[in-house]
Amino acid sequence: MLGGDRRRLTLALAGLATLAVVAVIGVVVARTVSDDRRTPAAATGSPSASPSASPSPSPPPGADITGPLNLLLVGVDTRVSVPGWEPHADAVLVLHVPAGLSQAYLFSLPRDLVVDIPAYKAAGYRGGRTKLTHAMSYGSRVPDRPKRPDPAQGYELLRRTVSDYTGLRIDAGAVLTFGGFDELVDSLGGVDIRIDQRVVSRHRQPDGKHREPGPGVGGYVGPQMVYEPGDRHLNGWQALDYARQRYLPGGDYARQRHHQQLIQALIGKILDQDLARQPERVEQVVAALGDALLYVGGRRIVDFAYALGTLPPKSVTLVGLPGASVGRGNAYRGEELTSVGRRFLTELRAGKAEAFLAEHPKLKVKS
Secondary structure, three states: OOHHHHHHHHHHHHHHHHHOOOHHHHHHHHHHHHHHHHOOOOOOOOOOOOOOOOOOOOOOOOOOOOOOEEEEEEEEEOOOOOOOOOOEEEEEEEEEEOOOOOOEEEEEEOOOEEEEEOOEHHHOEOOEEEEOHHHHHHHOOOOOOOOOOOHHHHHHHHHHHHHHHHOOOOOEEEEEEOOOHHHHHHHOOOEEEEEOOOEEOOOEOOOOOEOEEOOOOOOEEOOOOEEOOEEEEEOHHHHHHHHHOOOOOOHHHHHHHHHHHHHHHHHHHHHHOOHHHOHHHHHHHHHHOHHHEEEEEOOOHHHHHHHHOOOOHHHEEEEOOOEEEEEEOOEEEEEEEOHHHHHHHHHHHOOOHHHHHHHOHHHEOOO
16 A cells, blocks of 8 residues: 555544544454464463463453543634634534443533533632533633643633533543545545435535635625535535534534434444454554644553444444523523433433333434
8 A cells, every 4th residue: 555545644644543432443443463372472482390470461451441431622713824713612522331331321511502611720710600511621721821722721611611511530531623534535445324314515616616605704605515414424514514414404403414414424434344454554544633633531542442443333323302492582591402402311220211112212313
């Protein structure tokens, strides 16, 4: 394989692993570790007449991790062309893996969810009740370094906010920027997605070019890319564009569903191409993440990887939490989960998510 192709494939593997929140990294690294452990040792000649006692084998990385685990993935809205632009949490997803690590639940929290954001001394933030997306931006502020936000700080405040709201301990997480995402998908040959509703892009033309800004704030002009319902093969820019649209029936809840469907499609793609059978790329994957990924965890990625290595992609249940807008009069303040959505979190913490989903099958997102 040529050097350029190898690098692109490595970057693709890295990006997709990031997008699947350590779950895909888990599959990749754990399979590699398993392959290495199955490799027989080289022969050393005739056996010794008096064999010495061999030391006990070291336990594999992450062997002590049995769950439950909660992993937080954040898709960040960054505008590198704007100096000092503070990162906003454009997508917030949680992967919950119950004890035993045999199944998992992936759900999204609305970016406009109205929550209590705790005070955060490192950013000089006093706390307040506002939209979840702002936790990332408020937390990223560095008092003595204006216009140079710190995404790691932002993630920490967002992590605390999500943990407080859901009642779940967050064990590790990743912050993913959207830059270069289309190239990553293209290097895998695109993805296959079942589009569940007609989606008209606000940002792209049919040929992939960005639409021109229109008069006023936030508007665009020119022809629009349209994604029609059905089984579709999407290239990189199409996959990202489709998943980011929220000005459509269902609003941000539809976009959350599309995020989850895209993640599932990517997991299938990376496994179908058997990329996990390339041990030499494990270290390259971690190194190639670069600026596109910020990984935060008390344990190494390889530890979580080994622990999640036996988790089949089909055992990941996509869950859509219903919500509704809140405000005063005609003034929009944000979103809140319905009682059913809040109860799912309660049952999840109690280890009763499967029974609750059986009673409320509409919460399961069709892939």
